[in-house]
Amino acid sequence: MALTVLYTRDQRLEGDEEKLPGSGVGEEMGELRPEEGKNLPRVTQNVGAQLSPKGASNSQLVFPLEWFPLNKPSVGDYFHMAYNIITPFLLLKLIERSPRTLPRSMIYVSIITFIMGASIHLVGDSVNHRLIFSGYQNHLSVRENPIIKNLKPETLIDSFELLYYYDEYLGHSMWYIPFFLILFMYFSGCFTPTKAESSMPGPALPLVVPSGLYYWYLVTEGQIFILFIFTFFAMLALVLHQKRKRLFLDSNGLFLFSSFALTLLLVALWVAWLWNDPVLRKKYPGVIYVPEPWAFYTLHVSSRH
16 A cells, blocks of 8 residues: 655744635635744644555555455555545645645535545446456457457447546546646745745655655556646746845745656656557557556566465
8 A cells, every 4th residue: 555745844923723625824825925834833733644545546556356256445545435535635735734825616516526536536447456356457448458349249348448448548637737737836825035045854854765766656557647747847947036036945846846757767667667568659659658557567577476
């Protein structure tokens, strides 16, 4: 079971009461002024950890599907259900800790869309892992899979392709777009006018590695490299823009930016390692070649057993 770590620092003013997103601080998206940054106190720091549904999918490595009835939810499915409840709550708490946020209605729409996308993925992912248990090969397309291509009537194949579309395209888009939007909005408020505050505490440094690994898994298995690279360069552009105003990343911003930078490095190494794999090249024929870890697993690991 994977763990994504987000290092956060409470940025509200001392004595402020908790408020619903958009109800008080930063009702509308705006500029973070140097005088605003000076008012942010140094308060207790904390680590928010959220269960990953991708990690929940990997729980079958610990709790094999054959231990459970295939027509009932597995341990990974229950982890995924917990994720769909816990993560929206954590994202709302994350927004509460940011001096900049989106209008309340946009936050609500983003959270609702996130839950719908993650729930669509829950169903598709659950069925997919049962298909893998029955011989489905992730490194092949739906129609090329041995257990699918001979189905009768052939309209059943269209149904499986529809399921794949809901899971891998519609579900992922509805899930990840609001997720990265909220992260970017949080990141946009992680600036300070004090250069001395632009550093990460020692305990946060080791957490960059698991956080980077988590985002690497999201980017590769979720096939969201374009969304990720767009978010990363938007973050980089914001850093350069704020630097001209003599605003620097605080510990939270440094942690998130370092995690994304490590993710980009890991994705580059992953692609370079599998660059000449002919089977995966056929599976991912586009200009952007980022193989999924589960496709690699079914091709090079499970096939050996």
